[in-house]
Amino acid sequence: MKWNDLEQERCSVARTVSVIGDRWTLLVLRDCFLGVRRFEEFQQRLKISRPMLADRLAKLVEVGALKKLAYQESPVRYEYRLTSKGMDLYPIIMAIVHWGDVHMAGKAGRPLLHRHTGCGHLFDPVVVCSECAAGIHAKDVVVEKGPGA
Structure with missing residues (x-):
């Protein structure tokens, strides 16, 4: 399996990895969910090279996870906003956050806490x-071939 051919695989994990499978793209998405929209702010937060950031943003726009909107005319400047397709990546980001909170936070504890605005409680993401609505764990799931197999 070649890296450039992942989007052609008959595996949903491989196809998803073809879009979000590098560290910079995941960090760009994290920042999008934290409200970052402008190129300079991404670059300042991530300390990433301009060409690398431009490449990652362009890829997310190309696949429809972000849309590029002009916010200034002279000179033209753009911001990047999550589309509904991009918003659907939130559970993935939250699963990564939770794993990091549990396994990588260290003695200092979690760097960020998440509060549900609906009920006001701090929460941990769960898969149900x-x-x-029962909790899902790896040992509780059997995989079957689907129509795209």
């Missing part, structure tokens, strides 16, 4: 069955 879309049908019965």
